[in-house]
Amino acid sequence: MIATSTRSKRRLLGLSASAAALTLLASACGGTGGGASSGGGSAAPSSFSFLSATENTVDRAVLTSLSKNECATENKALPLSVQTQPQANLNEKVQLLAGQNALPVTFHEDTPTTVVQLAQSGKVENLEPLLQKLGVEDQLLPSAVSTVKELYNGQLDALPAEYNIEGIFYNKQIFAAHGLSVPSTWDELVADAAKLQTAGVQPFSASGQQGWPITRLIGDYIFRDLGPNAMKDVADGKAKLTDPAYVAAAQKVADLGKAGYFGKGVGSIDYNTALNTFLTGKAAMLYMGSWALSNIGDPKQDSVGAANIGFMPFPAVAGGQGSIDQYPSNIGLGIVVSSQYANNTEVDDWLSCVAKNYGTDSLKGQSTISGFKVNTPVPAANAVTTQVQTTMSTATSSVLWFEALFNAQATTTSQQDAAPLVSGSMSAQQFMSAVQNALTSGS
The missing domain is CATH 3.40.190.10 (Periplasmic binding protein-like II)
Structure with missing residues (x-):
C-alpha cells in the first residue's frame, strides 16, 4: 500500500489548498454552519455514488464487494455507483463539485484544509452524531477516530477506510x-x-x-x-x-x-x-x-x-x-460523506452496513487494515501482523507526524x-x- 499510504500521507497534510482556492470554495458554498443540516438536508440520490481516487483501488474494491454480499440489500435499494479521478486533480474536482452543489454521496479527499472548509460551509457530514444515531459509532477504532479528529479540526469528517500506525x-x-x-x-x-x-x-x-x-x-x-x-x-x-x-x-x-x-x-x-x-x-x-x-x-x-x-x-x-x-497514525485517503443527503434512509442504511462490515472485508479481501473493527474471524495472519492489529484495536489515542500540519x-x-x-x-x-x-x- 505504499502508493496510497506513505506517498499520499506525506502529501496528505503537506499539501494544502491555496488561500485563493479556499476563498473561492467558501464563496461558492456559502453559509457558515458545520452541521449536517446546513448542507441542504435530505435530498434523494439516485445511487450510492462514490468518487474514488484512481490510484486507490482498495476502497472501491471493498465497497464493490460489500455491494454484492453483506450490503446487497442496501445496494438493491440504492445501487453503488463508482467514478474515478486521478489523485493529482482530485482536490480541484471536489472543489468544483462543491461549488456546483453536485458532490457525490461519498468521495475521497486527501487535502484536509479543503474538507475543513467544506465542513464549515455545511457541505460535508460530521459523521460522529450520524453514526451515533445509527448505533454504529462503536464500529470505529478509538485511535482511528482520534486521528481523524486531529486531521479535521476536531470533527469526524471522514471515514478511516485505511488506517496505519x-x-x-x-x-x-x-x-x-x-x-x-x-x-x-x-x-x-x-x-x-x-x-x-x-x-x-x-x-x-x-x-x-x-x-x-x-x-x-x-x-x-x-x-x-x-x-x-x-x-x-x-x-x-x-x-x-x-x-x-x-x-x-x-x-x-x-x-x-x-x-x-x-x-x-x-x-x-x-x-x-x-x-x-x-x-x-x-x-x-x-x-x-x-x-x-x-x-x-x-x-x-x-x-x-x-x-x-x-x-x-x-x-x-x-x-x-x-x-x-x-x-x-494516518488514515490514507479519507472517505467523506456529503451532507446534501443527510437524513436519507437509503444512504443511512448503506453507511450503517459499511460501518459493520468494512473492517472485515478490507482485511479478508484486500489484506489491508482499516479504521473499522473486524467483526468476523479471518484467516490467521503472521505474528507481527497480529501484534500490530491488536495494538491498533486497543489503542485509545494517537498523534500525527512531523510534517502533518x-x-x-x-x-x-x-x-x-x-x-x-x-x-x-x-x-x-x-x-x-x-x-x-x-x-x-x-x-
Missing part, C-alpha cells in the same frame, strides 16, 4: 544474538544502537533520499518529550521549531547519524533499498508504518521471515509529557534537509530554522 520493526534474531530486549526509553534505544554498531551490525535502515523516515523520528521525539499537542502548537503559532526543546529533538536524531547508526550513504538510499536492507537482515531496526506488513508477509521480499520480526512503539523520553502508547513548502524543506541533518552537513539549529522559515513564508 507507525513504529519500529526490529529483527528478533539480531536482538537475541546481542542480548537486547525491546527498549522502553530513548536512552535505552540509543544504548542498544551503540552496542549493535560496536558489534558491526547496522542499527537502523532509513531512506535519506525520501527524508520522511528520518523526520518521523524527529516528530516522534517531540511528541514524547513535549506532549501530543506539540506540533499543533507550532501550527497555531504558540511555539516555533526554533525553540530550544524542538531543536533538541532534531539534535537527538542528528546524533544518530553522526554515530553512523543509519549506515553509509544514507542520503542516497531510496525507500525500497531501505526496506530491502532490513528485510534481508542487514540492519536491526526499521522505522516504518503498518503498510509495510504486506512486504514483511511476502517471502520473496522478506528473507528474515515474518516470525523473526517484531514491532515496538517509539520509546518514551525521560521526563517527557508524551506517552509511549500514542502511536503516530505543514504547508507544502515546509514539507519539502523538511524532507530534503533530513539527509544533510544526519550526515552532519547541516546543524539541528539550521535544519529547524529552514523548516520554520518555510512554514512562515509559505503560510
Whole structure:
C-alpha cells in the first residue's frame, strides 16, 4: 500500500489548498454552519455514488464487494455507483463539485484544509452524531477516530477506510544474538544502537533520499518529550521549531547519524533499498508504518521471515509529557460523506452496513487494515501482523507526524534537509530554522 499510504500521507497534510482556492470554495458554498443540516438536508440520490481516487483501488474494491454480499440489500435499494479521478486533480474536482452543489454521496479527499472548509460551509457530514444515531459509532477504532479528529479540526469528517500506525520493526534474531530486549526509553534505544554498531551490525535502515523516515523520528521525539499537542502548537503559532526543546529533538536524531547508526550513504538510499536492507537482515531496526506488513508477509521480499520480526512503539523520553502508547497514525485517503443527503434512509442504511462490515472485508479481501473493527474471524495472519492489529484495536489515542500540519513548502524543506541533518552537513539549529522559515513564508 505504499502508493496510497506513505506517498499520499506525506502529501496528505503537506499539501494544502491555496488561500485563493479556499476563498473561492467558501464563496461558492456559502453559509457558515458545520452541521449536517446546513448542507441542504435530505435530498434523494439516485445511487450510492462514490468518487474514488484512481490510484486507490482498495476502497472501491471493498465497497464493490460489500455491494454484492453483506450490503446487497442496501445496494438493491440504492445501487453503488463508482467514478474515478486521478489523485493529482482530485482536490480541484471536489472543489468544483462543491461549488456546483453536485458532490457525490461519498468521495475521497486527501487535502484536509479543503474538507475543513467544506465542513464549515455545511457541505460535508460530521459523521460522529450520524453514526451515533445509527448505533454504529462503536464500529470505529478509538485511535482511528482520534486521528481523524486531529486531521479535521476536531470533527469526524471522514471515514478511516485505511488506517496505519507507525513504529519500529526490529529483527528478533539480531536482538537475541546481542542480548537486547525491546527498549522502553530513548536512552535505552540509543544504548542498544551503540552496542549493535560496536558489534558491526547496522542499527537502523532509513531512506535519506525520501527524508520522511528520518523526520518521523524527529516528530516522534517531540511528541514524547513535549506532549501530543506539540506540533499543533507550532501550527497555531504558540511555539516555533526554533525553540530550544524542538531543536533538541532534531539534535537527538542528528546524533544518530553522526554515530553512523543509519549506515553509509544514507542520503542516497531510496525507500525500497531501505526496506530491502532490513528485510534481508542487514540492519536491526526499521522505522516504518503498518503498510509495510504486506512486504514483511511476502517471502520473496522478506528473507528474515515474518516470525523473526517484531514491532515496538517509539520509546518514551525521560521526563517527557508524551506517552509511549500514542502511536503516530494516518488514515490514507479519507472517505467523506456529503451532507446534501443527510437524513436519507437509503444512504443511512448503506453507511450503517459499511460501518459493520468494512473492517472485515478490507482485511479478508484486500489484506489491508482499516479504521473499522473486524467483526468476523479471518484467516490467521503472521505474528507481527497480529501484534500490530491488536495494538491498533486497543489503542485509545494517537498523534500525527512531523510534517502533518505543514504547508507544502515546509514539507519539502523538511524532507530534503533530513539527509544533510544526519550526515552532519547541516546543524539541528539550521535544519529547524529552514523548516520554520518555510512554514512562515509559505503560510
